[in-house]
Amino acid sequence: xxxxxxxxxxxxxxxxxxxxxxxxxxxxxxxxxxxxxxxxxxxxxxxxxxxxxxxxxxxxxxxxxxxxxxxxxxxxxxxxxxxxxxxxxxxxxxxxxxxxxxxxxxxxxxxxx
Amino acid sequence: xxxxxxxxxxxxxxxxxxxxxxxxxxxxxxxxxxxxxxxxxxxxxxxxxxxxxxxxxxxxxxxxxxxxxxxxxxxxxxxxxxxxxxxxxxxxxxxxxxxxxxxxxxxxxxx
Numbered sequence: 001x002x003x004x005x006x007x008x009x010x011x012x013x014x015x016x017x018x019x020x021x022x023x024x025x026x027x028x029x030x031x032x033x034x035x036x037x038x039x040x041x042x043x044x045x046x047x048x049x050x051x052x053x054x055x056x057x058x059x060x061x062x063x064x065x066x067x068x069x070x071x072x073x074x075x076x077x078x079x080x081x082x083x084x085x086x087x088x089x090x091x092x093x094x095x096x097x098x099x100x101x102x103x104x105x106x107x108x109x110x111x112x113x
Numbered sequence: 114x115x116x117x118x119x120x121x122x123x124x125x126x127x128x129x130x131x132x133x134x135x136x137x138x139x140x141x142x143x144x145x146x147x148x149x150x151x152x153x154x155x156x157x158x159x160x161x162x163x164x165x166x167x168x169x170x171x172x173x174x175x176x177x178x179x180x181x182x183x184x185x186x187x188x189x190x191x192x193x194x195x196x197x198x199x200x201x202x203x204x205x206x207x208x209x210x211x212x213x214x215x216x217x218x219x220x221x222x223x224x
Contacts, residue, residue, distance in 0.1 A: 040152075043216065046213075049212065051210075094210065097163055099209075100144060100163070106154070
């Protein structure tokens, strides 16, 4: 079945550094790739998403890149701040009523002051 | 306001009891999900529904059952709770290839 792999499982950076989280997917028909942030004790919330018709999308300090040929996509956070500390999940899905969103295993990001 | 609601938020219950976790969404989404998650850990899919009267089990084996009689409602039932069921249960909903919205979660403790 469809699978999404996410690396690394934990990431520790100094405040101000950049952080990169990578995901690969198995279903070449996947066309929607969201990223979620889950702060401690809270529910996951969407921070950015990208569709298969674009290669990159930016929103202030966060960006996502997509390589359809290699079937991988990445989250980039620049100028990290302590409030970026959280668990980040990538996901992938394809169109069609039956198809579901598949999540990666998550990356715990710690930003140290 | 369009949202997804879970009740109860917290539940402490004795072994062997039957429980139902409620999940309702007002966004008209066809797809709904139940995940089991220990704090800060992976989201384990235990049940999925892509429409009324359509449900399937997820990747993580679970002794719970679900029903989808109405689009907006996706309750999860445990016939006989055990300490191993202690966890957080998150409900989510989405459209076709669109953002998934998560409920606040139910923290279940079985004693």
